[in-house]
Amino acid sequence: MSDDIMDQFVVGLSLFIVLIILLYRWSIAKYNVFRDRNVAHDKPRPLLGNVPLKGMVGRWPVLKHMIALHLRYEGCPVYGVYALREPTFFIRDPELIRLVCVKKFDHFVNHPKWHNNVEDSIFSKSLMSLRDARWREMRNILSPAFTNTMIRAMYNLIHSCSEKGVAYIDEQKELPLGIDLEMKDYFTRFANDVIATVAFGVSINSFRRKDNEFFRIGQSLSKISVWMVVKSVFYALFPRLSKILRIQILDTTNIYYFSSLVNVAMRYRQEHNVIRPDMIHLLMEAKQQRHDQLMDQSKDSRHIVEITDEDLWAQCLLFFFAGFEFMSSSLCFLTYELCLNPEVQQRLYEEILLEHRSFKGQPLTYDRLMRMKYMDMVVLEGLRKWPPALSSDRECCKDVDLCDERGEKLFSARQGDVLQIPIFAMHHDPQSFPNPESFDPERFSAERIGDIKPCSYLPFGVGPRNCIGNRMALMEIKSMLYQMLLNIELLPSAKTTPNMLEAITGHGMKPKDGFWLKLRP
Secondary structure, eight states, X not given: OHHHHHHHHHHHHHHHHHHHHHHHHHHTTTTTHHHHTTOEEOOOBTTTBTOOHHHHTTOSOHHHHHHHHHHHTTTOSEEEEEETTEEEEEEOOHHHHHIIIIITGGGSOBOOOOSSGGGGSGGGGSTTTOOHHHHHHHHHHHGXXXXXXHHHHHHHHHHHHHHHHHHHHHTOTTGGGOEEEEHHHHHHHHHHXXXXXXXXXXXXXXXXXXXXXXXXXXXXXXXXXXXXXXXXHHHHHOHHHXXXXXXXXXXXXXXXXXXXXXXHHHHHHHHHTOOOSSHHHHXXXXXXXXXXXXXXXXXXXXXXXXXXXXXXXXXXXXXXXXXXXXXXXXXXXXXXXXXXXXXXXXXXHHHHHHHHHHTTTOOOOHHHHHTOHHHXXXXXXXXXXXXXXXXXXXXXXXXXXXXXXXXXXEEXXXXXXXXXXXXXXXXXXXXXXXXXXXXXXXXXXXXXXXXXXXXXXXXXXXXXXXXXXXXXXHHHHHHHHHHHHHHOEEEEOTTOOSOHHHHOOSSSSOOTTOOEEEEEO
């Protein structure tokens, strides 16, 4: 009997050892890519690749690491990082970025497919997820909605949200002495109200109705939990098994709450002939124009694809997720920098005050706001130091050699390669931006803006697949900054983070102790 037990133990131990060996060999199977293609990289660890364990659990200053990694490979146009098992090519040379995103764009049209349940959700129809011809078609359909003319029409909706946000601060009883305010919550509420009114046709004041349903569900969707990170890692390592097990990373229940809002708004407007200058109206017009094209028998409609309600829902949801974090984070970092740089704040206040007095009680217009020169310089520098997107990516669809203007080969891209553009690290590269950690709006003055290398400043990406809503984003930021600085002085508080790069350790762009400032009239 004891011999049988011993035999079973030996067999079990042998199977376990074989399993461990197979798992180890599987975990390192792709770790020869960079070596074989002569791409600079750090030695990967089994299964984790070059991702530190602390980084996965949000206990690591990820932004500092991005900068250090970028600077370590100075002189290399490309360096490699193994994200778990997957090789990713990081492009650090501005000329190479121009080749990938502009000159050879036909080889890099798409973003890589996401390792989550996006492909099975309504997000698969969003502009971010669409690929090839379908992406081109949807981009052409949406582009008219983001022209200056259309954004100008939506300006009053956004300006009203800015006024409500500043009015909330004015109402605080402690205001004469100044109040300490956590700016992330404050600007998230502003972003929530802007997106609700512009993208979903719903008027909300989240400063008064603090626990409204739109804000609460939006917050639940935008927060990254530890459990979500675990599921994402599992999905990245075992995509087929994750689909079999139906692992859900995105909360589809809450997503369909927003879809139903768009559906109800569209139905109500159609039934009551309501016209409101917002995204729903522009998307409904685009849908009607496409329908008319399909019905026009004088045109060949074989290559015209009809726009469905789901297509419209997906774009509104993309606008929600992209705009929610972009607006709140950008305004948090801008006000943080202004409170630490009082001379910049004073000069911007003087420009705002001069503009305010010049129109003698008349409301500020979109055109006058966008013509303010120092405001533009301050916002552009804020987006330089704290870009809303840490990186962008492309997937190579066919082999191509990428050569500089002298014909020297910089990089050979192969079909299926995932290329990453490290935007945050590039914005902190002293070769492109001297003294990158200083907040210096003069970089974008008329005299110095020509010194910035092409494709080294990328807050909205570059090329045909850049951010379609960049004009609207700039208008939203400037509108809030104008109203805030016209009425309020931004000062450091006892809780203000002294070193932002050290304080940001999680998966989002937020310091561990929050964005605390003192606001004084």
